[in-house]
Every structure is written in structure tokens, then in C-alpha cells.
Amino acid sequence: MSAVLAEAVVPKAAAAAPQQVALVLLGTGVVGGAFLKLLCTPVAKRLHLVGAANSRKQQTEATQLAARDLRERLRREGAPRDDAALLSALDEHHAALKVIVDATASAELASRHADWLARGYHVVTANKSLAGGQLPGWRALQTARAAGGRYGDSATVGAGLPVLSTLRRLCDCGDSLLTLEGVFSGSLSYLFNTYDGSRPFSELLRDARKLGYTEPDPRADLSGEDVARKLLILARNAGFALGSDEVLVESLVPESLRELSTEAFLARLEELDEPLAALHEAARARGQVLRFLARLNQRGRARVGITEVSPTHPAARLYGTDNQFALTTTRYHTQPLVIQGPGAGPEVTAQALLGDILALG
Numbered sequence: 001m002s003a004v005l006a007e008a009v010v011p012k013a014a015a016a017a018p019q020q021v022a023l024v025l026l027g028t029g030v031v032g033g034a035f036l037k038l039l040c041t042p043v044a045k046r047l048h049l050v051g052a053a054n055s056r057k058q059q060t061e062a063t064q065l066a067a068r069d070l071r072e073r074l075r076r077e078g079a080p081r082d083d084a085a086l087l088s089a090l091d092e093h094h095a096a097l098k099v100i101v102d103a104t105a106s107a108e109l110a111s112r113h114a115d116w117l118a119r120g121y122h123v124v125t126a127n128k129s130l131a132g133g134q135l136p137g138w139r140a141l142q143t144a145r146a147a148g149g150r151y152g153d154s155a156t157v158g159a160g161l162p163v164l165s166t167l168r169r170l171c172d173c174g175d176s177l178l179t180l181e182g183v184f185s186g187s188l189s190y191l192f193n194t195y196d197g198s199r200p201f202s203e204l205l206r207d208a209r210k211l212g213y214t215e216p217d218p219r220a221d222l223s224g225e226d227v228a229r230k231l232l233i234l235a236r237n238a239g240f241a242l243g244s245d246e247v248l249v250e251s252l253v254p255e256s257l258r259e260l261s262t263e264a265f266l267a268r269l270e271e272l273d274e275p276l277a278a279l280h281e282a283a284r285a286r287g288q289v290l291r292f293l294a295r296l297n298q299r300g301r302a303r304v305g306i307t308e309v310s311p312t313h314p315a316a317r318l319y320g321t322d323n324q325f326a327l328t329t330t331r332y333h334t335q336p337l338v339i340q341g342p343g344a345g346p347e348v349t350a351q352a353l354l355g356d357i358l359a360l361g
């Protein structure tokens with residue numbers, strides 16, 4: 001009865017109409033490509049793509065942007081990269097909301113996020129390099145956000161799993177994060193959930209790359225750097241002013257492979273096989289399994305690295321690209337609040353970007 005009454009007194013027209021959105025897409029790789037597909041679905045009908053770019057070329061011409069094979073075309077043709085022309089395309093569009101979508105891993109582009117926010121654009125990003133990078137960058141971002149800039153960052157942790165939103169909601173309610181623990185990498189989860197010694201580690205890594213789980217340079221995953229960024233993003237959102245040098249990171253990349261170009265590294269993946277097989281065998285002999293874990297303790301000490309855990313450990317019971325985030329807070333203190341699910345892949349990540357854009361208004 002009360003629901004019927006409520007409907008009668010609140011006229012439908014009172015709800016604000018969703019706003020038109022003009023957007024520029026930076027990065028047309030695995031995530032950017034999946035995002036372009038979502039732009040063709042009915043839920044995206046109020047989103048207008050006015051510019052798209054890869055690392056070398058860009059396009060602002062309407063018929064080119066509407067082409068189904070935009071990614072392939074950008075590889076062959078387009079104007080040279082120039083952010084100013086992309087921002088002009090946003091300025092010239094009538095839409096009320098102007099959004100820059102960063103689907104790259106470029107630290108240089110990420111360093112411009114705060115400036116774009118200060119200039120009135122909204123930023124939606126899968127790129128973790130600013131929020132999970134040096135502390136001054138994080139602080140500049142907070143200043144821009146405090147001045148009203150809206151920053152969609154759901155894709156940066158758990159590829160859109162509701163981790164950041166949950167953590168921020170708890171903090172808004174006066175709860176405090178005490179400890180954080182789990183598996184924050186989709187590719188490393190896939191690798192260690194699958195690796196049993198029967199196929200070389202390098203083969204599984206090639207699969208993970210083909211499936212779109214790894215970073216553009218998979219050493220960003222194997223080195224623990226990508227996991228450390230996610231840990232920093234979560235910790236900072238919970239009020240820990242951690243510097244990037246304050247996370248103890250244990251790399252899986254042998255010294256001999258660290259300084260190579262990405263191409264040269266990809267040609268020598270087999271060199272990972274022996275050390276990983278030895279770690280796996282040692283764990284197996286002790287009845288344990290390997291997992292790449294991230295941990296933040298109550299004193300703000302942070303560590304990411306490979307760990308032997310028992311087969312009954314929660315992290316040992318993951319599948320595919322599952323991530324797992326166990327949050328112990330002042331109010332979730334007898335048992336942690338656990339968020340778990342696929343934490344990498346083009347579709348889920350692109351959806352996280354889309355969700356953040358639609359949430360702007």
C-alpha cells in the first residue's frame with residue numbers, strides 16, 4: 001500500500017533525465033577494444049565518442065569513429081597523437097558531461113589526470129599509474145577531486161569488482177580498515193591456480209597474455225608491481241599515506257630478464273620455467289601450494305610476493321582469474337569482509353569503465 005502511495009505522490013518526471021556524454025578514448029588495445037564494443041550496445045546510446053587514440057595515431061572524424069574496425073584503421077591511418085586536438089573535440093561537443101577514458105598503461109598520460117580534472121573534464125581510468133604511483137601524484141589527484149573533479153577508478157582494482165566502492169562506503173560510515181589481504185592479480189591468480197608442473201610456466205603465461213589478462217608488458221605482473229599499485233590504491237583510499245617505496249615487493253622476474261625490451265623478454269619466457277618449477281616442487285614437497293599474495297597490516301606494513309599456503313587456505317580455493325580481497329575493519333573484525341570474483345579480462349574491465357561513465361549522471 002505505501003509503495004503505491006509513494007508512486008502516486010512522486011511524479012515520474014521528477015527524476016533527472018540522464019545527461020549526454022561526450023568522450024575521448026585513450027588506448028584501443030585489449031580493454032579499449034572491448035570498451036568500443038560496449039559503446040555499440042543500447043545502454044551506451046547517450047555516450048558520444050568524439051575522439052580515440054592509440055600510442056601513435058588518433059581520430060576525431062565522426063565517420064571514422066563510427067567505423068566498426070576503428071582499432072584496425074587507427075593502426076594504419078589517423079592524425080599524429082596530440083592531446084590538444086582531442087580535448088578540443090570534447091569542448092566542441094554539446095554534451096553536458098565531457099569524459100576522458102584512459103585505457104592505457106601509460107604513466108605519462110596518467111600524470112595528466114589531475115590537470116584534466118582541474119580543467120573540468122571527468123576522468124575514467126583503467127590505468128593505475130597515478131593513484132597507485134608516487135605519493136605526490138596521489139595527493140594531486142585528491143586535490144583535484146576535492147575541487148569537484150570526478151574520477152572513475154573502479155577498473156583499477158579487481159577489474160571492476162566492487163572493492164573500492166565498498167571500502168569507501170565503509171570509511172564514509174566511520175569504519176576503519178585494519179588489515180587487507182588477498183590475491184589482487186587476475187593474471188597471477190590464473191597462473192598459480194593452473195600451474196601444476198605438467199605444462200611449462202611460460203606456456204601458461206603465453207595463454208594468459210592471449211586471453212588479455214596480463215599487462216602490456218607481463219613483467220609488470222610478474223614483478224609484483226601491478227599488485228603493489230592495487231595495494232597502494234586500496235590503502236590510500238583507506239587513509240594510509242603509503243609511498244610506493246613502502247611496499248615490500250618480491251619479484252618473480254630473474255635479474256637477467258629485467259632490463260630487456262618487452263619484445264626481447266617475450267622471446268625468452270622459457271627462462272622463467274626452471275625457477276618456477278623449483279618453487280612449485282618445494283611447495284608441493286611440503287604439502288603446500290603457491291599463491292601471489294598482497295598484505296597490509298595494522299601498522300601500515302605492506303608486502304606483495306609469492307607465498308606457500310596450505311590447500312585449505314582461502315587463496316588456495318580460487319579459480320581462473322579470481323581475485324580475493326579480505327578486509328578486516330573496526331566493524332568487520334571477527335571475520336573479514338571478503339570480496340571475490342574474476343579480476344582481469346577485457347569484458348569485465350571495459351564494463352567497469354562503462355559503469356563509471358554512466359554513474360557520472
Ligand SMILES: NC(=O)C1=CN([C@@H]2O[C@H](COP(=O)(O)OP(=O)(O)OC[C@H]3O[C@@H](n4cnc5c(N)ncnc54)[C@H](OP(=O)(O)O)[C@@H]3O)[C@@H](O)[C@H]2O)C=CC1
Binds near residue numbers: 128159343
Ligand atoms: N587487461 C585487463 O584485464 C585489465 C587491464 N587494466 C588496465 O587497463 C590498461 C590497458 O590494458 P590493456 O588494454 O590490457 O593493454 P594493451 O597493451 O592491450 O593496450 C594499451 C593501449 O594503450 C595505447 N597507448 C599507449 N600509450 C598511449 C598514449 N600515450 N596515448 C594513447 N594510447 C596509448 C596502446 O597503443 P598501441 O596500440 O599503439 O600500442 C594500446 O592501444 C592498463 O593500465 C591495465 O593495467 C585494468 C584492469 C584489468
Ligand SMILES: N[C@@H](CC=O)C(=O)O
Binds near residue numbers: 185215
Ligand atoms: N594485469 C592485471 C589486469 C588487471 O588489473 C592483472 O593481472 O590483474
